[in-house]
Amino acid sequence: MTCEDVREARSARLDGEEVSVASATLDAHAGGCPAGRVSLARAEHVTRLVRVQPGAVPDLTAPVLAAVAAGTESVVSSRSGLGVAGGSGRAWPA
Template sequence: MNCDDVRVALSARLDGEDPQAPAAALEAHTDACPGCRSWLARAERVTRLTRLQAVDVPDLTAPVLAAVAADRAAARDDAAATVRARRQVLRVAVAVAAVAQLAIALPILLAGFGVEADPHTSREMASFDAALAVGFALAAWRPERARAFLPVALVLAACLAGTSAVDVARSSTALVHELGHLSAVVQAGLLWALGRVSGEPQRRLPTSLAPGRG
């Protein structure tokens, strides 16, 4: 084996590869050849320094946390925009319900329009409807207060639905006459949805994920 072949084999052995040469032959050559022996010493030193040298790895913690915080902030902004849009739609729906309730109540309350056998009872019911209309209007104007009015609307819807079901079952009234009470159920549902959307807490990003914090 000449020096070039020996050095190729020694380099392969230093790299953990198969030198493709007998170890005894390599040792015999390096013992007899000062040039290859010196080359092997330098190669071993370079290999050792390369393996032990520390690698400078940049600290990417701050940029990564900043990117995570930015993504979460964007997601939070998108969610907030969606909530605002839903709340606006529900506010309009509740306001329409208030106007409809008031449009039914005021003619009876002020002029007796549509009053049948019992004007006094009809006006009392119209007064109750007007009060409900004011409650719905307040909820549409100040959505954060919708939950305060919700128990009244739910109890009213439950009572009307329950009594209507009983009366229809007993044939005390026709089903078509009781369908109007479904509006109370719809109104209660709208009020519940508005109160739920308006009461959703704003989620804040944990301080541990804020930019610049470790």
């Protein structure tokens, strides 16, 4: 099995595809091939970067500032469960 064969099989495994090569064979290649170890580390790193993305976070600046200015206790809809002063049920101290 060539390095290219192993690289393709590892790529498929990282993508969750079915691989006809045993995982032990792929791991053994990386254990005995310095270029294979580097290739595997890079592929795993890229896979993590692509799959792990930050989630969308709503901008609550305007509702928070409006609530503080109005002296109200709740900033956001009850759906989010967030409130002024860390959800303590109290408005910010004057």
